[in-house]
Amino acid sequence: MEMSRPVKPVLWGFVALVAVFLCAGTVMAKEKTLRLESVMVTAEKRKADLQDIPSSISAFSETDIEDARIQTIQDLSRLTPNMYIANWGIRGTSYVFIRGIGAVNNEPAVGYYVDGVGYMDSRAFDSNLYDIERIEVLRGPQGTLYGRNSLAGVINIITQKPDNETRMGVDLTAGNYNNYQGVARLALPLVQDRLFLGMAGNFESRDGYTENDYLDQDVDNHQAFNGRVRMRFTPTENLDITANIDGEKIDDGAFPLGRLEALRKRPRHIAYDYEGSYKRDGWGSSLNVAYGTPWFKLTSITAFRKFDDSADNDQDFTILPLITADETIDDEQFTQELRFASPNSNSDLKWLAGFFGFNKKKKHNLHLGFAPGVAIPWLPLDRVTDSDLTTSGMAFFGQATYTLYENLDLTFGLRYDYEKADIDNVMTMKSNGYSLGGDKMSESENSDAFLPKLQIAYHWTTGFMSYAGVSRGYRSGGFNTAYMDASDIHFDPEYSWNYEIGFKSSWLDNRLKVNTSLFFIDLEDQQVVQLLPSADTVIRNAGKSRSMGMEMDLIAILCKGLTLDAGFGYTDAEYREYKDSLAGTDYSGNTTIMAPEYTYNLGLEYRKDLSKTWGFFARTELIGIGPFYWNDANNLKQDAYQLVNLNLGLERDNIDLILWSRNLFDEEYEAVAFEFPGSDPVGQSGDPLTFGVTLRMRF
Template sequence: MRTHDEAPEAIDTAVVMDNVQVTAIKQGLTLRNRPVAASVVGRETIERRGVTAIKELSQLVPNFHIPDYGSRMTSSVYVRGLGARIDQPVMGLNVDNVPYLSKDDYDFDLADIERIEVLRGPQSTLYGRNTMGGVMNIYTLSPLAYEGTRLGAEYASGNTLRLRASTYHRPSPRTGISLAARFMHGDGFFTNEYTGRTCDWERSGGARMRLQFRPDERWSIDNTLAFGMLRQGGYPYASAATGRIAYNDPCGYRRTTLNDGLTIRYAADGWEIASITSYQYSDDRMTLDQDFLPDSYFTLTQAKQDHGLTEDIVVRSRGEGRYGWLVGAFGFYRHRSMQAPVLFKEDGLERLIADKAEQYTGLRPHFASDRMALDSDFRNPAWGAALYHESQLRLGRFDLSAGLRIDYERTRLCYLSSTDIDCTFGDGRITPFTERDTLHKSFVQLLPKAAAVYRINDGNSLYASVAKGYKAGGFNTQMFSEVLQNSVMERMGVYWDRHYDIDRVVAYKPEKSWNFEVGSHFAFADGRIRGEATLFYILCRDQQLTVFPEGQTTGRMMTNAGRTRSRGGELSVQALVARRLDLRLSYGFTHATFAEFRSGNADYAGKRIPYAPRHTAAAVAEYTVSVGRSWLDGIVLSVDGRGVGPIEWNEANSLRQKFYALAGCAIRFEQRHGSLSLWCRNLTQTRYDVFYFESIGNAFLQRGRPREWGVTLTINLQHNER
């Protein structure tokens, strides 16, 4: 444990960066020397703050917001006014340098994490697609840097139990192996009044094995194999009209993942090469009472299987010369198969189909059954390749850099949609029918960037950068049930004002942006005050938005807004104001609006972009009491506050969540071989909403979690850190 008699450590933002092993391959050794807004959270901070998932870094990182709603499949990331609820993410995720291809797998339990880096602003030149808002890099604990056994247990509100165990060994000076396992059980916080049981229960577990080998000073081999399982209820959606959670059909989500990443590095004189290879597998299933009412309208079961392969080869210069360079080649292949049947039940058939048919034609259909399936089967293979380069030139106090990436992607959607409808309508009869086709999309992007850093001294610098960001286009499969329902109505002679052209409705274009940024990394008062400040301006074209078509619809549509603008600033500060008092502050402001967006007859120009918060703020104060006994090293007292909002819930800005703040506190007893923490979150029982949406003309929302308390025990055995 770092004592406050020692000089404060070098950090990258207001969040502490602990003493860690350098494992980054692309962005260099020290982020403070780079023209990027970056927050680095080290192991000590992760454990003291009780961070168990990436979404718990919300507000601690300026302009970074991951709302906790729905299920762990819902990993919506919003940063600097950019983000979308479904399909492509706005921020990339790498674990031990391996990129995750599916946003649905972003939300998993963190255990034995060495550090987390959150880089804001486009990282597309080095990392490619879906990093226009930034990238999150997670590095797990290295068995070559740590030896021993770690045990952890936590009990908290909602009958939540977390257990973890890991062991790290070095059979030889150049070989390290680690095994880690985790388990989580929680009963949840929200009750479905229809069943009388909590609906957001969760069970999860996983294991990780890491093997590192350094045969000599030039070669290194690192392989991580991770397995995870998740079962949960989730979806505590309450009627906005009544405030009650009450639906009659089951909701839930399950997921099984397997990931293997192999990194091989070779360091020569003046240059080094790294190969990062991965295989990713995900099998998940989402079950929804899609009307979220006690009535029997319709349900959805979405099951998908993902296989992904990635290969990234990076060659870069070594040393502290005037000129540095990096070149790389990246390729991926992903194959997704998905089945997504929507089952219309008695209320859905009568109110959504029969009533509408009678209203428009004067005839009422009579169904042979009180059930009708709208079945969809998809195959969605995609592959891509990229070449990229970055050069850096040092001229006195100036560090100049420029880079370019060419990115190609091709995706295909093969769909087979069918319905088992059997009904009489007037003098005729409507029988089962099938629709099938194959859609193709290809995307080519040039992704340049340029930046300059002016080094005032070792702790202070100014920088400016301009970069292009890119989020891939694709196909939105969640509209197929609506398309099929429309086909059923047309066979009954009901023709809406809208007619769904599948290629137009299902496909959406890539999102592109230009990010202009100026910032400063600063340190003064002998390093006791450190931080960064950033101003940004983003011009975005074809921003991807998730919208609900008007009327009593069953699908969600991904559409492209014409143009949007986002501007704002960020500030992160850490201050050691006294020998034992540590303060950390972060604030982000974003003014994100539509510059050009028409939907139907509505013109939303000048309106704020929904779901992206205007303000994020956090303040953490820690006071350490030194004890200096063999049985107790010290006591850490901490209080914190986080705030976010306002958040617009629709394009018209007629509904919003006001700014809200959550308070927390903790007391932590630290000893060389472990720690014991008592903590509380949402201390003041603040009531707030984290999500709002509409389904078949009804509005729903999800409340934020109530007050939580817990106790966390950590034990370190045979600790020997190098």
């Protein structure tokens, strides 16, 4: 296994010495008050202790999120073993991979949920995270409980819920690149024990990290507004009704892409002639009803989400006026989930059954403009593609766990997913206002899948549980609007089988927790993205692959005030069968794309009282990304790299002042790299060193 070069060994040697010094003289056995708190999660759609769930899960509490400055899913991925996100170009291009399985231009392979509502289009995944109670990352297929497009895993985000406690707060941040951020939150009871209100808002603005030397301006500037309002009504002890509405407005720069060779010599400097932009307006609402009876608990989640997305950019990434692109997407979805679950009790049988239905509409317009001589000799060409895609579906699912002999848990689950998709697509070509013809397509497709799950877990002691399981995942099929042959109009669903064993444990009187899993994943009818001679892409069921590896999460109290958290993931993913007939190449045996050989994160966190009112806080992180490939041919490689983050602060009951930095040593790496036929590889530089100060106030 190739390892990256050591990053600043003197620094980390110094950190280790400081840790030894801080813990010197402390005898763990005598620190009876030092305990790791239990982490309660809802990963399996019922509340349970993380250590009792026989699955590979990383969970982050509100304190974890604030201390580690988790503000985007990119931040989240760097602290989650075997999770990698290529976030590049615009916020709408976040390629999420877990255990070497992900998506580029096809349907997502990772489910993304906020307060139980799934975001069905990955274009909306990258949004600012604020006022969050907890984040859970589930690794491996989650088909039984979450269904379609969760064959790699699920990101589950839970926002703060208002209750009888009045909470108000403001976070203000200023940093380099003219980075200014603000978060405001308010939660209070309107009627004690009955009616509660929660509100939160977020603002972010910063200059771009990349300079366009030809236009003499930065490219990837950010500006975003986000807001959320929640009303909660609890008329009885058994009934909890929550209504949510949220919205966002994004106005960013776009696509800081340049020739890869030039970027490696001079990172974050590009040159092209057409200024791009990215805008997204979105909103959503949901109604969550939870009702408890002595016999079962009923949960209903009704939700509507919509976003309007537009991006325009230079498509040739040179100073010549050759090709431009203008893309708009209007997307809306309606979802309904209804489930029944066994009541919270000490019964040997715990069960859950439910129904899920959805309707999704997506309008997509893409306008490519070609300068004279690029596509047609002496003449310009405009190619416009309009598509209307409607997808609807339903699912029935259930899962039950039975406990034998007090220590042995047997779990069986099954889901049936059905969906129907219809597309109307029109492509037209014009030159100087004259029609040059086009193409029309009107197609329908039905698909369904049975998604079983079987697990066995044994609790050897109160602090040690081992488990084994097998589960199936499923990714939806779809349509290609660009194709060379009629057989490519449709592509079929993709399926995976995940085999996993692991253990969860706590040691040293609950001052150390270690969770480990081993996995093997087999993918059939794999959807692969291939490039047409026209530079369009087509998705085909041309591949079979397998991914195997392990991951580990660890957290330990080293001594009073000093905590260590760490994670490690190893993935060996390769194509078992894959022939690209367009390129005339056999990629069988090649490593799958965007599957780092290893990922690791190491965090040391220290807190100490300086006086009766003030305390000191410090956190340092080392994050490692192993080598991986950007393309199926395995000729575009990202070498291993490491990032260092550092937070230092002063804290008291109602105010914190924190100095922070990201990528402290300005490590150079690529955010993305790809190539078009007959041209040099194109890429984007990774984020540079950023730093700033955050003032957090609580009232």
